[in-house]
Amino acid sequence: MKITGKVEVETVTDVVCDVCRCSTRVATGGHQYGTLQARWGYGAAHDGERYELHLCEHCFFQTLAYLKQERRTQHLFSEDSQDLTDDLGLVAKDDYFGDAGSR
Numbered sequence: 539m540k541i542t543g544k545v546e547v548e549t550v551t552d553v554v555c556d557v558c559r560c561s562t563r564v565a566t567g568g569h570q571y572g573t574l575q576a577r578w579g580y581g582a583a584h585d586g587e588r589y590e591l592h593l594c595e596h597c598f599f600q601t602l603a604y605l606k607q608e609r610r611t612q613h614l615f616s617e618d619s620q621d622l623t624d625d626l627g628l629v630a631k632d633d634y635f636g637d638a639g640s641r
Contacts, residue, residue: 550569553571553592555592555593555594556592556593557597558596558597560594562594562595570595571594571595571598572592572593573592574589574601575588575590576588577589605626605627606626609626
């Protein structure tokens with residue numbers, strides 16, 4: 539026997555960039571955003587704090603550019619200061635279907 543009824547379900551209707559406050563919605567109806575997150579544990583200066591920031595594509599790559607510049611500055615006079623920033627954080631390339639890690 540089927541019993542039907544209306545059920546109220548909470549769902550994500552939009553993801554807004556935490557920097558520029560723009561919607562991350564794309565024309566296809568989905569959302570394109572990056573997440574910067576941290577969970578600080580025992581012994582850390584920020585023990586027990588959790589952070590999660592959602593960034594639109596533009597703000598994500600601005601943040602990444604800033605981090606690359608900081609890395610260059612930190613290693614400016616190191617002997618192994620060859621371009622350390624080309625692929626900073628890059629895990630996969632040309633991974634259109636999100637399956638690069640499943641091989």
